[in-house]
Amino acid sequence: MPQLKLDVTGMSSKDDAKNLVAKCEEVAGVKMANANFETGVVVVTYGDGFDEGAVKAAISAAGFQA
Secondary structure, three states: OOEEEEEOEOOOOHHHHHHHHHHHHOOOOEEEEEEEOOOOEEEEEEOOOOOHHHHHHHHHHOOOEO
C-alpha cells in the first residue's frame, strides 16, 4: 500500500503521538498511521479515496503543523 511521510511539528510526548494517530486514522482512505514524537515524523498508509489535504487538516485540527 502507498504511504505518505510528513514532518510534523508540535509533538512532545507519546500522548501527542497517540492523539495524532487517532485523528489521522479518522480520515477517509487512511488505513493506518504511525507517529514518532521524537523525530516529528508521521507515516500514513492509505488506500482508495485518500485526500492528502484532509490528513493535513486533521493534523492541524489536532494542534500540530505538517
